[in-house]
Amino acid sequence: MSDAITRSGVVRDSLGVGIAVGAYGFAFGASSVAAGLSVVQSCLLSLLAFTGGTQFAVVGVVAGGGGMAAALASGLLLGARNTLYAMRLSPLLRVRGARRLLAALGTIDESTAMAVAQPSPPAARTAFWWTFGAVFGFWNFTTLLGALVGSLVDPATIGLDAVVPAAFLALLAPRLRAGVTEVRVAVGGAVIAAALIPFTPPGVPVLTACAALLLAGRVRAS
Amino acid sequence: MNLWVLVVATIAGCYLLKLAGYLLPERVLERSHVRRMVELLPVALLAALVVVEAIGAQRRIDLDGARLAGFGVGAVAVWRRAPFLVVVVTAAVVAAVVRAVFG
Numbered sequence: 001m002s003d004a005i006t007r008s009g010v011v012r013d014s015l016g017v018g019i020a021v022g023a024y025g026f027a028f029g030a031s032s033v034a035a036g037l038s039v040v041q042s043c044l045l046s047l048l049a050f051t052g053g054t055q056f057a058v059v060g061v062v063a064g065g066g067g068m069a070a071a072l073a074s075g076l077l078l079g080a081r082n083t084l085y086a087m088r089l090s091p092l093l094r095v096r097g098a099r100r101l102l103a104a105l106g107t108i109d110e111s112t113a114m115a116v117a118q119p120s121p122p123a124a125r126t127a128f129w130w131t132f133g134a135v136f137g138f139w140n141f142t143t144l145l146g147a148l149v150g151s152l153v154d155p156a157t158i159g160l161d162a163v164v165p166a167a168f169l170a171l172l173a174p175r176l177r178a179g180v181t182e183v184r185v186a187v188g189g190a191v192i193a194a195a196l197i198p199f200t201p202p203g204v205p206v207l208t209a210c211a212a213l214l215l216a217g218r219v220r221a222s
Numbered sequence: 223m224n225l226w227v228l229v230v231a232t233i234a235g236c237y238l239l240k241l242a243g244y245l246l247p248e249r250v251l252e253r254s255h256v257r258r259m260v261e262l263l264p265v266a267l268l269a270a271l272v273v274v275e276a277i278g279a280q281r282r283i284d285l286d287g288a289r290l291a292g293f294g295v296g297a298v299a300v301w302r303r304a305p306f307l308v309v310v311v312t313a314a315v316v317a318a319v320v321r322a323v324f325g
């Protein structure tokens with residue numbers, strides 16, 4: 001296969017990922033204003049935090065009436081996986097200076113998955129930058145759209161309350177297929193969260209679910 | 223709660239977590255238990271978020287039929303390995319239709 005063909009395939013796949021994520025961005029914008037954030041605050045999160053799971057986690061806690069510490073902690077714990085992605089991408093991208101600062105912003109699930117799936121470092125770089133660009137464009141455009149629509153319509157009317165858990169499940173699914181430890185930790189986390197919902201302030205069930213990691217530790221020791 | 227403080231702290235925290243990965247020495251990753259914990263953390267958090275967003279409503283369990291129907295169909299789509307866009311759109315459409323029909 002020639003480099004040109006590989007490149008156009010990578011670019012096409014990147015745009016496909018961007019469009020798919022765009023639908024999720026709409027749900028974020030609408031959920032965010034429904035939770036009480038302004039349109040500008042919602043758009044700034046998408047522009048500069050630019051990591052969907054964290055953004056949903058934070059506005060989810062706000063929507064539930066939870067505290068700032070719980071909102072921030074669950075968001076940042078979820079965002080910690082991006083550190084791991086960056087460490088994996090660093091030797092592939094070999095970026096310095098301003099390009100490194102920009103690459104950091106674009107270090108998310110989608111751009112990492114597309115980059116590490118490529119056969120060579122040049123293809124990985126193409127995949128990273130194109131996926132970052134496509135997701136960034138669609139995610140921010142649809143966040144604005146969702147925030148404006150969400151200001152006018154109750155997100156539940158258009159079914160967006162069902163989109164949020166379904167999208168989290170879609171993010172979780174590939175990890176569940178990775179191994180039995182993942183399944184054990186996921187079931188543990190789900191049970192802990194469900195049990196705590198009636199008894200703790202919003203945000204705390206999700207944070208406490210991290211205790212499910214102890215189930216993985218026990219497996220390793222045995 | 224001051225939402226501006228939360229927004230700015232979230233933005234700063236998320237960006238610094240990303241940047242840290244480009245600045246940390248590679249040997250940190252070689253500690254396999256550190257890597258494994260960071261890999262498993264989102265598994266626990268995402269599973270908890272699925273549950274909270276599917277059946278939670280502030281401090282109580284709320285089994286909303288329309289939301290559960292949309293989520294259920296979305297979950298089947300995930301299980302069938304449907305594209306992300308299909309998962310999102312089917313969940314929304316099913317929830318919206320069930321809510322419109324059954325109020």
